[in-house]
Amino acid sequence: SYELTQPPSVSVSPGQTASITCSGDKLGDKYACWYQQTPGQSPVLVIYQDTKRPSGIPERFSGSNSGNTATLTISGTQAMDEADYYCQVSDSSTGGVFGGGTKLTVL
Amino acid sequence: QVQLVESGGGLVKPGGSLRLSCASSGFTFSDYYMSWIRQAPTKGLEWLSYISSSGTAIYYADSVKGRFSISRDNAKNSLYLQMNSLRAEDTAVYYCARRRGSSSYYFDYWGQGTLVTVSS
Numbered sequence: 001s002y003e004l005t006q007p008p009s010v011s012v013s014p015g016q017t018a019s020i021t022c023s024g025d026k027l028g029d030k031y032a033c034w035y036q037q038t039p040g041q042s043p044v045l046v047i048y049q050d051t052k053r054p055s056g057i058p059e060r061f062s063g064s065n066s067g068n069t070a071t072l073t074i075s076g077t078q079a080m081d082e083a084d085y086y087c088q089v090s091d092s093s094t095g096g097v098f099g100g101g102t103k104l105t106v107l
Numbered sequence: 108q109v110q111l112v113e114s115g116g117g118l119v120k121p122g123g124s125l126r127l128s129c130a131s132s133g134f135t136f137s138d139y140y141m142s143w144i145r146q147a148p149t150k151g152l153e154w155l156s157y158i159s160s161s162g163t164a165i166y167y168a169d170s171v172k173g174r175f176s177i178s179r180d181n182a183k184n185s186l187y188l189q190m191n192s193l194r195a196e197d198t199a200v201y202y203c204a205r206r207r208g209s210s211s212y213y214f215d216y217w218g219q220g221t222l223v224t225v226s227s
Binding site: 001030031033035042043044045048049054086088089090092094095096097098099100101 | 142144151152153154156157166167168169202207208210211212213214215217218219220
């Protein structure tokens with residue numbers, strides 16, 4: 001089965017750039033997406049098809065995907081960005097696959 | 108605006124059954140694939156199943172195959188998840204989500220979730 005690996009936690013200072021990685025075998029051959037989940041809330045799509053932002057998602061959120069790693073980058077990180085972030089791909093043999101999640105702390 | 112509202116969660120004994128519903132509004136339900144995704148307490152997201160717009164194509168994660176059954180009623184704009192032979196490890200918040208994309212897909216709208224607790 002296909003697996004995605006994320007770091008459990010990432011810390012960033014306000015105003016700085018946060019990078020959250022997601023690793024998987026030949027991940028760059030698939031489309032990756034990212035979700036943000038704040039405590040007690042449902043996940044929100046922030047990046048899809050590697051680099052696209054849904055309507056309403058701030059420009060400071062961006063994504064990339066190459067080789068074995070997809071990356072979510074948050075530029076000028078704000079306190080409101082503190083949340084759990086999940087990467088996800090779909091695989092023909094195993095369906096939807098989520099990474100384990102990364103807790104972003106803004107301090 | 109797109110809305111997805113899950114219902115049907117609750118406390119059930121191991122081995123029991125439960126049927127979840129997801130009522131949709133704000134979009135043409137019959138045009139979209141739909142999915143169920145769950146999140147155990149303090150854990151990550153786990154994709155469970157999808158169903159095609161017409162209901163003819165269905166896919167399950169190995170963890171629920173043979174125990175859970177997804178279905179939909181396009182006339183009622185509703186998605187369902189029949190859960191049988193429930194286990195303690197099925198305890199989770201269950202979300203319905205609208206699926207976008209074809210071979211490579213993602214979930215652009217999620218419901219608020221419904222909590223299922225499996226305990227004696």
